[in-house]
Amino acid sequence: xxxxxxxxxxxxxxxxxxxxxxxxxxxxxxxxxxxxxxxxxxxxxxxxxxxxxxxxxxxxxxxxxxxxxxxxxxxxxxxxxxxxxxxxxxxxxxxxxxxxxxxxxxxxxxxxxxxxxxxxxxxxxxxxxxxxxxxxxxxxxxxxxxxxx
Amino acid sequence: xxxxxxxxxxxxxxxxxxxxxxxxxxxxxxxxxxxxxxxxxxxxxxxxxxxxxxxxxxxxxxxxxxxxxxxxxxxxxxxxxxxxxxxxxxxxxxxxxxxxxxxxxxxxxxxxxxxxxxxxxxxxxxxxxxxxxxxxxxxxxxxxxxxxx
Amino acid sequence: xxxxxxxxxxxxxxxxxxxxxxxxxxxxxxxxxxxxxxxxxxxxxxxxxxxxxxxxxxxxxxxxxxxxxxxxxxxxxxxxxxx
Amino acid sequence: xxxxxxxxxxxxxxxxxxxxxxxxxxxxxxxxxxxxxxxxxxxxxxxxxxxxxxxxxxxxxxxxxxxxxxxxxxxxxxxxxxx
Numbered sequence: 354x355x356x357x358x359x360x361x362x363x364x365x366x367x368x369x370x371x372x373x374x375x376x377x378x379x380x381x382x383x384x385x386x387x388x389x390x391x392x393x394x395x396x397x398x399x400x401x402x403x404x405x406x407x408x409x410x411x412x413x414x415x416x417x418x419x420x421x422x423x424x425x426x427x428x429x430x431x432x433x434x435x436x437x438x439x440x441x442x443x444x445x446x447x448x449x450x451x452x453x454x455x456x457x458x459x460x461x462x463x464x465x466x467x468x469x470x471x472x473x474x475x476x477x478x479x480x481x482x483x484x485x486x487x488x489x490x491x492x493x494x495x496x497x498x499x500x501x502x
Numbered sequence: 503x504x505x506x507x508x509x510x511x512x513x514x515x516x517x518x519x520x521x522x523x524x525x526x527x528x529x530x531x532x533x534x535x536x537x538x539x540x541x542x543x544x545x546x547x548x549x550x551x552x553x554x555x556x557x558x559x560x561x562x563x564x565x566x567x568x569x570x571x572x573x574x575x576x577x578x579x580x581x582x583x584x585x586x587x588x589x590x591x592x593x594x595x596x597x598x599x600x601x602x603x604x605x606x607x608x609x610x611x612x613x614x615x616x617x618x619x620x621x622x623x624x625x626x627x628x629x630x631x632x633x634x635x636x637x638x639x640x641x642x643x644x645x646x647x648x649x650x651x
Numbered sequence: 652x653x654x655x656x657x658x659x660x661x662x663x664x665x666x667x668x669x670x671x672x673x674x675x676x677x678x679x680x681x682x683x684x685x686x687x688x689x690x691x692x693x694x695x696x697x698x699x700x701x702x703x704x705x706x707x708x709x710x711x712x713x714x715x716x717x718x719x720x721x722x723x724x725x726x727x728x729x730x731x732x733x734x
Numbered sequence: 735x736x737x738x739x740x741x742x743x744x745x746x747x748x749x750x751x752x753x754x755x756x757x758x759x760x761x762x763x764x765x766x767x768x769x770x771x772x773x774x775x776x777x778x779x780x781x782x783x784x785x786x787x788x789x790x791x792x793x794x795x796x797x798x799x800x801x802x803x804x805x806x807x808x809x810x811x812x813x814x815x816x817x
Contacts, residue, residue: 364519369514370516376539381541407742407790410793435817445526456538456613459536460536472813475811488812490815491813555733556726556728558710559710584734624707624728625731625733640729640730645730
């Protein structure tokens with residue numbers, strides 16, 4: 354397992370390639386990755402995003418979510434990378450990757466990691482636009498998404 | 503949409519990076535990728551894999567599956583790459599990638615593409631081991647997987 | 652009519668050829684299969700158990716009772732195993 | 735006991751500080767919140783509607799009625815929006 358919380362940008366393509374290579378060596382047959390991207394507002398105008406987190410608790414929460422996923426599914430490898438600090442529209446915020454013998458486990462585990470990370474890892478997004486900054490509100494659907502697991 | 507059927511190896515990391523970059527420009531917020539890897543047998547000994555396909559029908563089937571996914575989910579981008587010919591253990595066989603505003607659509611569409619591709623696109627795998635070659639049999643669970651959609 | 656008949660994977664291996672052109676008046680896939688099986692042991696070995704065989708007519712999956720009207724290309728193959 | 739109390743996101747902005755050390759004998763989170771709200775308008779603005787606030791005790795999510803026994807670090811923040 355690898356969990357990284359960092360301010361610096363990371364190279365999504367390189368992470369995917371390295372993850373798949375490690376997964377192949379561990380005899381995984383299926384790799385799923387998810388990447389979250391800073392999405393501009395529907396009408397445009399988003400200038401940037403600021404991500405705050407709770408150092409210490411963030412790492413603990415991510416490790417706990419990762420351990421839970423490993424208990425539920427047969428996973429060869431798991432990767433979680435999440436940025437904090439200043440981001441621009443189009444920047445990659447975070448990624449998760451899962452590797453398993455079969456695709457169902459890899460898909461379910463990646464979706465599970467995302468659902469829990471969204472609502473249980475202490476990150477908060479602030480969007481900066483022409484009229485100032487605004488904290489992103491949690492979506493009702495994100496809390497609902499947890500109920501399926 | 504991009505659908506490629508090719509004998510040549512492709513660079514999974516580079517495909518992921520390029521896909522995420524196109525997705526970001528199209529204002530997607532979520533990217534999901536799946537990669538299938540030639541998996542050695544549990545006890546080892548797999549020497550290689552040969553993938554046969556039905557030129558013409560393959561491209562049509564993949565395009566139809568991709569069109570169906572676009573009808574069901576709001577997708578900014580879709581990519582399907584599938585190799586045929588000779589592969590070695592650890593080689594990447596194929597990948598799909600989906601981009602959407604929200605993660606649920608990207609996850610569901612990628613899982614749907616894989617389920618349909620597995621059972622409806624004309625590819626056949628043959629495994630080569632020390633005692634000769636053997637066609638891979640379709641798994642009952644793959645046919646069942648289609649019923650959830 | 653003349654049909655282009657294609658075989659893939661272990662069906663191709665049992666037939667010993669990837670393709671043959673067949674002169675037939677079969678009205679359905681099932682009738683064509685019966686004609687092909689009568690050709691000899693290779694065809695019988697390939698098409699003897701149609702529960703293990705999938706059919707495509709002009710590159711679209713089809714059922715055993717599908718009519719061959721207007722069809723130019725028939726393909727026989729095992730269940731797919733891509734991905 | 736002395737508690738390290740942390741605030742994040744808009745709670746931090748309303749309080750005007752990311753952290754304060756609080757001398758308290760509160761037995762539960764709810765009692766601590768009541769004490770903090772009494773400190774003035776900034777605390778009232780941050781902790782006035784606890785339905786919009788999440789709590790962590792020593793970096794684990796906790797409920798409003800959770801006891802503070804043995805706890806050293808209490809954090810208040812809005813629902814998470816990572817990913």
